[in-house]
Amino acid sequence: MTGTPWLADVRIVHQCPGRVRLRYRPPRAATFDPRALEQRSALLGGVAGARVNGTARSLVLQFDAAITDAAGLCRQIADLGAPDRGASDRGAPGRPVHPSGIRTVGIPLASLAANSLLPPATRFPLTAATAIPLFRQAIRDYRTDGINSHVLEALAVAISLGRGDHLTANTTTLMLALGEYLEDSIARRSDDLLKTLLRPTSDDVWVLRDGQEILCPAASVATGDMVVVGAGAVIPVDGTVLDGEATVNEATMTGESVSVAKSRGAAVLSGTTVEDGRLVLYAEHVGNQTAAARIADYVEQALQSKSDTQLEATRLADRLVPTVLTLAGLTWLLSGQWGRAASVLQGDYSCALKLATPVTFKSAMFGAAHSGLLVKSANALERLAEADTFVFDKTGTLTTGCLDVTDVFVFDSAFSRDDLICLAASIEEHYFHPIAQAVVSAAKNTGSRHFEHQEVEFIVAHGVASVVDGKRIVVGSRHFVEEDEGIAVSGRRRIVDRLYREGKTLLYIGFDGRLLGILGLKDGLRDNSARTVRRLRDLGAKRILMLTGDHRERAEELSERLGLDACHAELLPEDKARIIAGLNAEGARIAYIGDGINDAPALAGAHVGIAMQKGADIARLTADIALLEDDVARVADAKAIANETTARIRSNYRLTVGLNSGILLGAAFGLLSPIATAILHNGSTIGILLNAIRPLSGTERGASVRAT
Numbered sequence: 001m002t003g004t005p006w007l008a009d010v011r012i013v014h015q016c017p018g019r020v021r022l023r024y025r026p027p028r029a030a031t032f033d034p035r036a037l038e039q040r041s042a043l044l045g046g047v048a049g050a051r052v053n054g055t056a057r058s059l060v061l062q063f064d065a066a067i068t069d070a071a072g073l074c075r076q077i078a079d080l081g082a083p084d085r086g087a088s089d090r091g092a093p094g095r096p097v098h099p100s101g102i103r104t105v106g107i108p109l110a111s112l113a114a115n116s117l118l119p120p121a122t123r124f125p126l127t128a129a130t131a132i133p134l135f136r137q138a139i140r141d142y143r144t145d146g147i148n149s150h151v152l153e154a155l156a157v158a159i160s161l162g163r164g165d166h167l168t169a170n171t172t173t174l175m176l177a178l179g180e181y182l183e184d185s186i187a188r189r190s191d192d193l194l195k196t197l198l199r200p201t202s203d204d205v206w207v208l209r210d211g212q213e214i215l216c217p218a219a220s221v222a223t224g225d226m227v228v229v230g231a232g233a234v235i236p237v238d239g240t241v242l243d244g245e246a247t248v249n250e251a252t253m254t255g256e257s258v259s260v261a262k263s264r265g266a267a268v269l270s271g272t273t274v275e276d277g278r279l280v281l282y283a284e285h286v287g288n289q290t291a292a293a294r295i296a297d298y299v300e301q302a303l304q305s306k307s308d309t310q311l312e313a314t315r316l317a318d319r320l321v322p323t324v325l326t327l328a329g330l331t332w333l334l335s336g337q338w339g340r341a342a343s344v345l346q347g348d349y350s351c352a353l354k355l356a357t358p359v360t361f362k363s364a365m366f367g368a369a370h371s372g373l374l375v376k377s378a379n380a381l382e383r384l385a386e387a388d389t390f391v392f393d394k395t396g397t398l399t400t401g402c403l404d405v406t407d408v409f410v411f412d413s414a415f416s417r418d419d420l421i422c423l424a425a426s427i428e429e430h431y432f433h434p435i436a437q438a439v440v441s442a443a444k445n446t447g448s449r450h451f452e453h454q455e456v457e458f459i460v461a462h463g464v465a466s467v468v469d470g471k472r473i474v475v476g477s478r479h480f481v482e483e484d485e486g487i488a489v490s491g492r493r494r495i496v497d498r499l500y501r502e503g504k505t506l507l508y509i510g511f512d513g514r515l516l517g518i519l520g521l522k523d524g525l526r527d528n529s530a531r532t533v534r535r536l537r538d539l540g541a542k543r544i545l546m547l548t549g550d551h552r553e554r555a556e557e558l559s560e561r562l563g564l565d566a567c568h569a570e571l572l573p574e575d576k577a578r579i580i581a582g583l584n585a586e587g588a589r590i591a592y593i594g595d596g597i598n599d600a601p602a603l604a605g606a607h608v609g610i611a612m613q614k615g616a617d618i619a620r621l622t623a624d625i626a627l628l629e630d631d632v633a634r635v636a637d638a639k640a641i642a643n644e645t646t647a648r649i650r651s652n653y654r655l656t657v658g659l660n661s662g663i664l665l666g667a668a669f670g671l672l673s674p675i676a677t678a679i680l681h682n683g684s685t686i687g688i689l690l691n692a693i694r695p696l697s698g699t700e701r702g703a704s705v706r707a708t
Contacts, residue, residue, distance in 0.1 A: 007080065011023055020060070021058060034052045038050050038059070048062045108173045111174075123166045131158075134177075148321055149348045153345065153346060155328075156674060160339075172342075172346065172674055205217075205218045205236045208225075223285070227280070231246070231278070235279075235281070236290075238268070238285035238286075238291055239283045240267055240268070240282045241262050241267075241281060243264060244278045244280050248272050269291045309382055309649060313353045317353035318350075320353075324347065324348045324349075324664065327344050330668075340668065343672055346677045346681055347664040347677055348681075355689055356656065356691075363696070365378070367641065373627060373628065375624075375625050376626070380624035383589070387591035389545070389589060390536055391546075391591070393546075394546050394547065395523060398558070399523040402524075403434055404442070409517055411517055420517040421439065422449040422451065423451050423468070426451040426468075427473060428475060431464055435505065459484075473511045474509070476508065477507075478496075480508075489508065499518070504521060507521065528632060530561070535636040540639075543588070546568070548571065555570075584607075591609075594609075610626075610627070625638055648696070659688075660684070
């Protein structure tokens with residue numbers, strides 16, 4: 001180790017054979033450059049590749065397991081000493097041009113300028129020396145991959161050198177270097193776009209313990225801790241507000257620019273920022289289980305993964321290299337002109353074919369995130385573009401998933417409807433269950449009369465109980481009220497049966513040993529569900545179905561209102577996966593949208609799975625696309641983005657093949673000189689890449705179905 005350790009708190013967060021991801025805490029020095037860490041890590045023994053993500057404070061190492069292991073690499077990274085100031089300065093971010101760009105482009109440019117000024121005898125060695133990096137790269141590629149585009153380019157420069165055409169050789173080398181630098185910059189820009197989705201993190205967190213606020217390392221926070229965040233702080237956990245009020249900017253998670261007011265009972269996400277106010281939070285998900293950490297994992301996967309279309313484009317580009325070489329040979333045989341052959345060798349398809357597709361996908365995934373969509377891979381966009389059948393789980397997708405009190409039955413003339421709701425709410429207000437929240441919300445609309453009561457008793461999976469005016473009150477399920485408390489319910493069978501047929505959730509209130517009343521609750525249809533269905537049809541959906549465990553009458557009524565093609569009701573969890581399997585057997589390409597634990601098998605079995613923002617963790621983990629905000633309109637946005645992405649890829653493919661074929665023909669017939677070929681080829685490739693990275697129109701917030 002050289003001096004003081006450079007990094008703090010280096011630890012393994014994920015590992016698999018030959019690969020490890022480390023999390024680190026950077027030094028507080030403003031000159032810390034993550035790229036320097038990447039370069040130094042790549043030099044460690046046994047390391048085959050290194051990639052650092054400064055925003056996520058993450059370092060991914062690929063290594064030879066026969067030489068080293070994850071634990072050993074973790075120790076070596078932790079023992080790295082701080083680099084000297086000069087090394088830090090050389091890699092400091094903020095330079096207008098990357099140093100490698102100066103070396104890559106500057107040297108050929110200087111050689112081109114000097115050639116006209118130097119004696120003829122010095123021109124060949126200077127030009128050859130300038131082209132040495134190109135020749136070295138071509139030799140390395142030939143040894144590992146055979147003939148590829150670098151080999152063709154090196155042959156073109158070698159032919160010009162052999163003919164004594166130093167101007168052409170230098171110009172070609174310059175154009176190749178400039179083109180490669182710009183192409184690499186655009187490709188890196190697409191990676192950087194994805195990296196901006198990574199959420200800021202906090203090193204230290206204020207935790208409330210024994211009535212005292214204690215500053216603790218973020219890594220020590222556990223589920224169940226009470227975390228305190230103030231104005232300007234980044235929320236470090238996923239949780240629920242226990243106390244306080246604040247406005248929270250959730251743009252990093254949902255893409256929504258308008259800040260949201262948060263108070264007791266509201267959910268908060270890690271990576272969002274408190275703009276004003278102070279909150280005490282109950283930590284539900286911490287560390288690697290938070291939404292911000294999961295997004296970091298997805299971004300890492302997206303940076304590494306290759307789509308089927310990208311792999312196909314790469315294979316096509318490789319297959320076309322021998323064709324170009326053969327055409328160059330035929331051109332020389334038929335014309336006897338080495339210049340024509342050199343021109344043909346520079347007109348290959350590889351660069352644009354190999355780079356345009358991944359750049360398009362990464363740009364689309366970035367835009368999707370800013371439209372409230374987390375796309376986990378390029379393949380997910382491809383499959384969504386192909387989807388022709390959309391299957392919705394009803395609750396929490398087409399409906400809000402938030403219950404409303406719709407029916408109130410009172411069986412004691414001493415109590416009014418409002419009295420019954422307020423009595424139940426007075427007991428339920430201490431409980432965060434969705435039914436309890438629905439009752440409390442209904443009570444607020446009545447004037448919120450509060451009934452004084454003794455301590456509330458929580459009976460898990462049953463309900464709550466307390467004492468009001470010396471009399472026991474119980475609020476909960478029929479099983480709890482009837483069997484545990486001995487309160488007769490059978491006399492209200494007609495009411496109960498009707499509410500069940502309507503798909504309502506029932507809440508029973510017992511008071512002083514008798515049934516005081518029944519509340520019926522249901523979740524309402526989302527305002528934009530019907531518009532989302534219509535937009536999906538406009539975007540190419542042939543069939544739209546709904547699956548639900550609700551009663552058939554209620555399901556069919558909803559299906560008719562939404563204009564769906566079919567609905568399947570009264571389903572058990574395993575029935576959903578069976579229906580998806582049947583649709584797959586028919587040849588349908590299914591997009592399944594769900595949010596519950598029981599949706600996970602269907603999400604996994606579909607062509608592409610989409611999980612709602614408030615979905616269960618297993619649903620969000622299983623899905624290919626996760627919504628970052630609770631808006632079903634984002635499903636249609638996702639389809640629009642997928643369609644536009646694949647259309648752009650096809651357009652770029654046609655442009656690449658058309659332009660480069662024209663360049664090749666022009667070169668073969670002697671219409672284009674080697675210099676003109678180099679300029680046209682590299683210029684067209686850069687233009688195609690700029691088109692690939694251009695934002696999609698479907699990712700604009702105004703494209704949302706909410707605006708239609």
